[in-house]
Amino acid sequence: MKQPNILLLMTDQQRWDTLGCYGNSVIETANLDWLASEGTVITHAYTPSPSCIPARASLLTGMDPWHTGILGMGSGQGPMGTGFRHTLPGELAKAGYHTQGIGKMHFFPQRSLNGFHHTLLDESGRTEDPGFLSDYRAWFERNKTGDYGFTDHGIGWNSWMARPYHAPEFLHPTNWTVNESIAFLKRRDPSKPFFLKTSFARPHSPYDAPSFYFDLYRGKTLPAPDVGDWAGIHDRAEEAFKPDAWRGVRSKEEIMRARAGYYGSIHHIDHQIGRLFQFMIQEGLMENTIIVFVSDHGDMLGDHNLWRKTYAYEGSARIPFIVRLPRSLGRTVKRMDGPAAIQDVMPTLLEAAGIPVPETVNGFSLLPALRGDSISLRKYVHGEHSACYAEEQEMQYVTDGKMKFIWLPRLGTEQLFDLTEDPKECRDVAGSEAYAQELKHWRNRLIAELEPRGLGLTDGVRLVSQVGKPPIISPHYASRVGNKIGY
Structure with missing residues (x-):
């Protein structure tokens, strides 16, 4: 049997309840809902560490944070680094796949490949390597239509503030990510199956959806934040005024504007994913392609007086996770309710492609459960995050x-x-x-x-x-990176 192609669609900071197929009746996500109708919605999927680097390291390696060595983005935690014995793109490349990563990778050094044959990067505002210029930023500067920069909307990368995108829509990083994904499919090695990771930098803040999408959701009644009877501990007026506050109550108008920008960004992503699907259908690529849609973590959006991520609460830790297999790999159930985690992506894809799963992987292949096997792979998900914004939120x-x-x-x-x-x-x-x-x-x-x-x-x-004690550091980090990069 011909090996299947693999398309891994990833969003950044998208909470689980922002898709129609997860029960949201306000947001419009027609293309992802169609994907869900063709495959399986994993209803209780969680990230093992709800911030970008640790979650993406678990996705990359199939390992939990303790074994990647990255327990968060706080004190004592180094950047992702390299030196992993086995990665998802690396195992696929060894098995004959042409591998490409497009969009946000969050690797360090930033041009690290970590098993990919090639990457094209949109790293938002990160310039961690000397002289680094992302591929998206270089493209933006070449193609902009006036004297403006890519951040001239004035909103920070972790802010609760929101406004429409300030430049023409074609310059938005969401469009660029799909443009380059289509370009790769046109120029890939046709003699090999492909693995394409299309990784969007949104709906992570800035909440800067193009005007069509932003205005659409400003005109809708959006869900209000959920505030628990315990959440008063995060109603801190002295912290809420910060443009990148991690907690505190903003006005109803500001919260709803943030939610409109966030919902609009997801609708925009969905339309661009539709472009990608249309191209793949036109080229006859859908029939033999495994498609996985997942996010690294969620966004509190004011729930329980909290913003951003790193928390164990549903808005931050629970993620959307959809798997669509080609019919040649058998029919799958419509919904899978057992708990799953982001480190399950690697073993699931490798088993579906007929490739041995490395012994370093401690995620589970979901393939049996997707096919209706009632045996539970795990009884629960364990997650963690080191102190990041403040010691108390570890x-x-x-x-x-x-x-x-x-x-x-x-x-x-x-x-x-x-x-x-x-x-x-x-x-x-x-x-x-x-x-x-x-x-x-x-x-x-x-x-x-x-x-x-x-x-x-x-x-x-x-x-x-652990009050007053040093931060917890996994020994697996130091053993992997040695002295190549510091903490």
């Missing part, structure tokens, strides 16, 4: 999509949410007598995850507060 969590236990080690506090009864996490039941056994059960699951590390996070019976 977290550990475990969830099966029905219950969620969160531990904040720098505060020494626990939270428990019954996601079946309270899917928006508005009621923390950690202190409820009715949930005492559930609390103990889920705490023990986290203890079982952390005890083998031997770093004092637990004594085997209790979780041990």
